[in-house]
Amino acid sequence: MAEQLTERVFVLPGGTNIGVVIADDGRAVVIDTGLNDTPARKLLRFVREDLKTDIAAIINTHGHADHFGGNAFLVKRTGAPVYAPDLDEMTLRHPLMQPIMLYGGADPADAIRTSFLVAEAGPVDGLVHLGENEIAGVNFAAHSLTGHSMNQLGYVIDDVFFCADVVFPEATLEKYPIPYLYGLTEHLQALEFARGVQARKIVPGHGPILDDINSLVDLNLAAIERVITTILEIVDRPMLADEICQQLFQHMNVTIADAQAYYLLRPTVQAYLAHLERTGALNLIVADASVIWTRR
Numbered sequence: 001m002a003e004q005l006t007e008r009v010f011v012l013p014g015g016t017n018i019g020v021v022i023a024d025d026g027r028a029v030v031i032d033t034g035l036n037d038t039p040a041r042k043l044l045r046f047v048r049e050d051l052k053t054d055i056a057a058i059i060n061t062h063g064h065a066d067h068f069g070g071n072a073f074l075v076k077r078t079g080a081p082v083y084a085p086d087l088d089e090m091t092l093r094h095p096l097m098q099p100i101m102l103y104g105g106a107d108p109a110d111a112i113r114t115s116f117l118v119a120e121a122g123p124v125d126g127l128v129h130l131g132e133n134e135i136a137g138v139n140f141a142a143h144s145l146t147g148h149s150m151n152q153l154g155y156v157i158d159d160v161f162f163c164a165d166v167v168f169p170e171a172t173l174e175k176y177p178i179p180y181l182y183g184l185t186e187h188l189q190a191l192e193f194a195r196g197v198q199a200r201k202i203v204p205g206h207g208p209i210l211d212d213i214n215s216l217v218d219l220n221l222a223a224i225e226r227v228i229t230t231i232l233e234i235v236d237r238p239m240l241a242d243e244i245c246q247q248l249f250q251h252m253n254v255t256i257a258d259a260q261a262y263y264l265l266r267p268t269v270q271a272y273l274a275h276l277e278r279t280g281a282l283n284l285i286v287a288d289a290s291v292i293w294t295r296r
């Protein structure tokens with residue numbers, strides 16, 4: 001069931017929350033489209049049957065399959081143009097980029113060419129840029145929430161903040177104590193930035209709609225702090241990144257059930273290591289035909 005947040009802003013809750021904004025001409029602009037055809041079909045039914053209108057444009061928050069996977073279906077059915085952040089938009093057009101990046105920039109093993117990581121490709125018609133945007137008659141502000149992805153954007157429309165995956169809900173943090181990250185340094189800035197965004201309602205990419213983001217920012221920061229502390233405890237001698245990963249996952253009871261789970265977390269740990277090197281806690285040295293991490 002859709003939730004109406006303001007006169008013209010709706011949210012369709014699901015595995016990924018989808019925003020629907022009614023433009024001045026009565027048509028709908030949607031924010032993210034879910035993982036695949038199934039949520040996209042539900043979204044189209046809601047727009048056509050309940051709102052009795054059509055989709056004028058699709059805006060994505062970032063280039064992860066669970067947020068743009070319904071694009072291709074909706075574009076075929078409605079012809080709506082698609083807008084996305086620079087850099088992240090590449091994955092919408094070339095979904096294989098996601099496993100390629102997770103696999104360290106190489107031809108990814110078949111084991112990670114999964115439906116969760118590789119959505120159907122779709123077009124991108126324009127970029128959303130930082131600051132004020134106007135798409136299909138809807139004015140909104142776009143803010144950088146880089147960190148969860150290379151160029152994730154959050155959107156403020158009326159008094160509603162679509163904050164994408166800058167925060168994960170409590171249940172997700174319990175299940176996944178090390179949530180996926182592209183870059184920790186910028187993610188920490190994005191979390192602090194998100195606190196200051198003025199909005200009456202906050203719609204995260206996953207989980208319940210919030211009145212206030214602060215307690216969830218705190219929970220997400222605490223999860224990050226636990227990972228940092230554990231990494232620094234583990235690296236009590238020079239170590240390979242793979243050793244750090246293995247010990248970290250064991251210490252934090254992270255289940256690596258399949259290759260996808262591993263390859264989502266391997267770059268996440270790399271992001272932590274880069275941040276810890278940048279902030280002076282760790283050193284990266286090259287020795288014994290390898291890259292080795294040490295405490296500074």
Ligand SMILES: [Zn+2]
Binds near residue numbers: 062064067148149165
């Ligand atoms: Zn994401």
